[in-house]
Amino acid sequence: MADQIGNVWIFIEQEEGKIADVSLELVCKGRELANQLGVKTEAVLLGNNVESLADTLYSYGCDTVILAEDEALEPFTVLPYARVLTDLIVEHKPNILLFGATFKGRELAPRVASEKLAGLTADCTDLQIDDFDDKVNKASYQNKLMQIRPAFGGNIIATIVNTWDDPQMVTVREGVMKMDAPDSNRTGELVKVTPKLTDAEKVIKVIERVREDKTVDLKGAPIIVSGGYGVGDKETFAMIKELAATLGGEVGASRAAVDAGWIDHDHQVGQTGVTVRPKLYIACGISGSIQHVAGMDDSKKIIAINNDPDAPIFSVAHYGIVGDLKDVIPKMIKAFKAKA
Template sequence: MTAPEMAPETVVDFSDHRGIWVYVQHRGGEAAPVAWQLLGIGREMAQQIGVPVAGVVLGHQVRHLCDQAISYGADTVYYIDDPVLERYRTQPYAHGMASLIRKHKPEVVLYGSTIHGRDVAGAVATLVRTGLAADATQLSIEEAGHLLHASRPDFGGKLMSTILCKRNRPQMATCRPGVFSVPEADSSRTGKVIKEKLGLKEGDVLTQVVEFIPESHHVDLSNAEIIVSGGRGLGGPKAFDMLFDLADAVGGVVGASRAAVMAGWIPYQHQVGQTGQTVRPRIYIACGISGAIQHLVGMQDSDVIIAINSDADAPILKTADYAIVGDMFEIVPALVRKLREMRLEGVVSPTVDDGMSADEEEQASA
């Protein structure tokens, strides 16, 4: 295979580039939540500068994703349906994105900064010769010149920097999942679906996906409603057991600070913060976490923050809605006991009066 042809370097007048695009990442027709999160922020920015927002769907027989994109706010969806796109592979997906960009000329393209999103965006940026900001956690757009400001953690989360792309279009960014909210879906919205051809045959593609092996203990922090997180104050891996108990009692998942992960007490996929995952659950319970800046920035948008710490001066207590100075080794187990009692008494799940557990009830009504 020869190197693909690349766009010429000099572009000055951008008036022919219009609209904000969101790459709809999916596997097997199931969209990643970050796609809808980006349609939300994409639409906000598009309204501000008076341009349309579009979703881009690549895949095979995934027309339903076009409808979903419209319900989440897309005015237009660019759709390439081809058997070659059955599973995500860099080469055909990047090829499809690049040809859509060349033909329809958006001014902004957003991707999730997932493994998948980074993989495709890095290739697309090179094909169309444009700037790509990595892992943005803040986005805004200037009305004059429609300049995208993509801000991101740098140097391990110790600094934030704002990236601009003044001389090339589209301005592209991969964006952190879980930072922007998913807009309300409205199935009555209408939009236009523009179908395009891929222009690549299976024989042109140099890779094959042999198999996908799902991870059994996948920790989905960015979509969790309730997170129970532990830090250095836990003193060791054993103490995480009580956090798993609490997470179980509240129906949440377990998170951790960078310090706890670096100490090897819990695997990296539990890490919350600038260098881990950004989370915004409904309830965040921080146990024995002092509140280093890297951690706070990654969880401060939680709806309600509860912090338990033995140190009255811990910075996290100032970020919390409910601050408890005390011994979490006593309080957390007592809380677990109390919650279990309340559940038995039906205080917490008052509609359960027929002896069904909360889990069974959920299934029964589904």
């Protein structure tokens, strides 16, 4: 083992000067890992005119913000980002590097890992520090990052370890790590670096870019009413929305309901959507595939409504109602209005 292990790095994703939630979630998790290892928590912030974001990063627990600014780093394109990040890794040798498993993170991280010949594990749902005894190769490693992720369509959970040179790289799903409250008294050190970019990194040109911030905040919603394929049609799906509005919650959906076109992807809960853990999750007409359950089974209370008494969703529910949604939902709305 090296005498001095490197720090924990978090790649900070920002869009128009706003830091992605997942990056702040990872700063909090990264700080926990860094404390266990006795190293620093360092943010890597790329963009143009984004220096003002450093204070936010300190308040969430970063000891250092490594800042690289260049016109070619705004908006995000993969080649200049990969170049700057790889150069920084070679120079500073971080022990761990965390990315959000977002569109950007999942495009950027493999490019960097490939050049660095580092291991990379996608879509982790948990990270821990532990020792690893590699019986096959008769080698043992101390204080490695346990990279825990669902695989095989969510049917298995694998713990993966990177045994080559650092950094140990992972992408982490949005919403699975807890974001702690910021503390504005915290300060840190700003390290400015000058990117060395050439024309080779500028061969991809952005001709048009259309985006809007998500209008749905499923991760932050205390109550979620979700509809699945069993809802049957768009008209009945309106009842899901009505129940959500009555209870003061957000509308969620399974992949099947999104694929059916009843609601858009921003509302999707599960492995290919958002991971949520509300106070109350009401699953309406959702059969309960592993892919969906993986995104909601940490909810504090789960109510399942389904006309199939054998639906797997009942095995994770705290309350099960076997019945027709068109009958049950109006009764819930009526009961709530009468009592609240």
